[in-house]
Amino acid sequence: MSRNRMKGFSLVELLVVVLIALIIVAYAVPSAVRMTHKMKLKSAAGEYQNLLQQARVRAVQDDQFYQTVVQNATVGTPNSAFIDLQKNGIYVAADPMVSFDAEVVPSTVGPGGLANLEGQFLPAGTFAVVQAGQTPFFSPRGLPCRPTVIGLYTTCNTMNSGQPSAYITYFQNLASNDWMAVTVSPAARIRLFTYDNTTSTWTAMD
Secondary structure, three states: OHHHHOOOOOHHHHHHHHHHHHHHHHHHHHHHHHHHHHHHHHHHHHHHHHHHHHHHHHHHHHOOOEEEEEEOOEOOEOOEEEEOOOOOOOOOOOOOEEEOOOOEEEEOOOOOOHHHHHHHHOOOOOOOEEEEOOOOEEOOOOOEEEEEEEOOEEEEEOEEOOEEEEEEEEEEEOOOOEEEEEEEOOOOOEEEEEEEOOOOEEEEOO
């Protein structure tokens, strides 16, 4: 009885255990990697959503119109976005800024499904001018607008050719080809959407 209890595992049993462990790892690692890519994309889009909220609040507080500027990566500079408080398109230390992971890039062109996306964030019956792929401006009232030059002055009108303004900013994870969009409705509701590459449809995340 004592010798049987001390016998331990045979070589075959150990090999079976190792084989099972390798199979589990083979399934788990790709899923974990894909989840990591998705989290990086969601984090970037979420940070940009928060930056737009800051821009909107700051525009109301300062009684100014402000733009969020998106910068694609250059040598030594990550993908990023900032609130252009100086209105010159150049980042300075006082401008609120967020940086994105290197594998996540802002894009001026989306993967598709534009009508499906617009149908979910635009109010029914609204004929808004959607600025897809262009970074948003916010008026002193906190509403999305488009700048207009009148003589020596630049104003930001919430109506574009008689229609309200809206915005879509796309984000793509280059490693996984996943997409997300950050939308701004004419009423300044800022939302996140994720894209299904299989069905070519968008789903709201908030």
